[in-house]
Amino acid sequence: MNRFGVLALVFISVVINYMDRTNISVASGALSAELNLSSVQMGLIFSAFGWTYSILQIPGGIAVDLIRVRLLYPFILFAWSLVTLVQGLVSSFAALIGCRMAIGVFEAPSYPCNNKIVTQWFPEQQRAGAIAVYTSGQFIGLAFLMPFLTYIQSVFGWRGLFIISGVIGMVWAFIWYWLYRDPETPAEEKHIQRYSGADLWAALTHPKLMGIYLAQFCLGGTLIFFLTWFPTYLVEYRGLDFIKSGWLASVPFLAAFAGVLLSGFVSDALARRGYSVELARKAPVVLGLLLSGAIVGANYTEDTAWVIAFLSIAFFGNGLASIAWVFVSLLAPARFLGLVGGCFNFIGGLSAVVVPTVIGFLVTDGDFKPALLFIALLALVGSCSYLFIVGRIEKVSFSAATTTDFSEVKAG
Structure with a gap:
């Protein structure tokens, strides 16, 4: 299989x-x-997924470094799909919380897996485009799936929605294992990776890495709103009927899809033409985060078309910024790619814990305006993080030096 088949x-x-x-x-x-x-x-319930998903990002990233992707990926895919199916069989708040947490457990290694696959199969100057393509799956897939999922629920109910979704994923797990092959890796990458406490500490606390972690948390704020509260916002706050909301909900996802593809391929084109990594890689992400703040504009109009327009601009910006995984490859030492990717997605995944819960409290009186302002402020913080904390984009080095320092601290 060639790399474009792998990307598919x-x-x-x-x-x-x-x-x-x-x-x-x-x-x-x-x-x-x-x-x-x-x-x-x-x-x-919305945030329960994020509890385990974020906590297990670092172990998940380590698992990606240790276990062949061809074995790990179909296993976790089948497992989270099975739990998705089980959601359609439960009838209590506690059971739903448990199912959402279990899905978070099994999805935790998925994005470190994606990043490792693209890093192994694509050269650096094509990597942002490849990341954009697979990341666009979260937008274009949902743009077309939102009407489909609302239709399934209207016919089979919410239980049928979970059961059908689960079956689709379980079947795909077998197809994935049958089709995928790991690439040949250099001999020096075939050893079993071992980590010290110092490696983990350095991966979590290096200033440049902390900058991309914080920004990823902020980027996740906009995404998590659209993945959780958005349909409720359209139906209960904006008064749209359920079926119509499914179609309108697809518009911002299409905008995000356009944003992520534009960002990825323009970023790669700039890199190939010799522009600095700050312009080619960082500029689209910073611009995207700033545009995500447009979500607050929906607070100042009652016109449905303008509401969708502001939300689409915000999600377009979120798409532009969604090539941020490229910074893991650019900054992380090669032998710690999975570890740094796990830390990156750990902090980013905390947005799936914090944001749905905060919104749940902010909208208790039925007013979504404070929630949209909260999302806009997060996006602003994310752009500032890239500008003032991450700084110059260059490969970091921490293992040997930090191990010595860490040992001395413990000895003292």
Whole structure:
């Protein structure tokens, strides 16, 4: 299989990944009505995925360094899809929390896997485009899936939505294993990776890496809103009917899809023409984060078309900034790619814990205006992080020196 076939496999896997993350948002109205759940309880259900997903990012990244992707990826894909199916069989708040946490457990290594696959199969000057293609799966897939998922629920109910979603993923896990092959890797990369406490500490605390971690958390704020509360916002706050909201919800996802592809391919084109990495890689991300702040504009209009326009601009910006995984490859030492990727997604994944819960409290009186302002402020903080904390983009080095320093601290 060539690298573009591999990229297609990753793209489809990302579509399924995000389908299983977000079908809860489509089901939320019917589910909360049948089980009599409050907005705070729904916020906790939305965030439960992020509890385990974020906590297990570092172990997940280490697993990616230790286990062949061809074995690890189909296993986690089948497992999270099975739990997705089980969601359609439960009937309590506690069971839903447990299922969402279990999905977070098994999805945790997925993005470090994606990043490792692209890093192994694509040269650096094509990598942002490849990241953009597979990342676009979370946007274009959901743009077309939102109407499809709302239709499935209208026919089969929220339980049928979970069961059908789960079956799709379980079948795809077998197809993925059958089609994918690991690339030949250099001999020096075939040893078993071992980490010290100092390696983990350095990966978590290096200033440049902390900058991209913080920005990824802020970037996740906009994404998580669209993956969780967005359908509820359209139906309950903006008063749209359920089926119509499914179609309108697809528009911002299409905008995000356009943003991520534009960002990836323009970024690669600038890199190939010799422009600095700050311009080629960082500029689209900073611009995208700034545009994400446009979400607050929806607070100042009652016109549905303008609401969708502001949300689409914001999600377009989120798409522009979604090539941020490229900074893991650019900054991380090669032998710690999975570890740094795990830390990156750990901090970024915390947004899936914090944001849905905060929104759940902010909208208890039915007013989404404070929630949109909160998302806009996060995007502003993210852009400042790249500008003032990350600084110059260059490979970091921490293992040997930091191990010595860490040992001395412990000895003292």
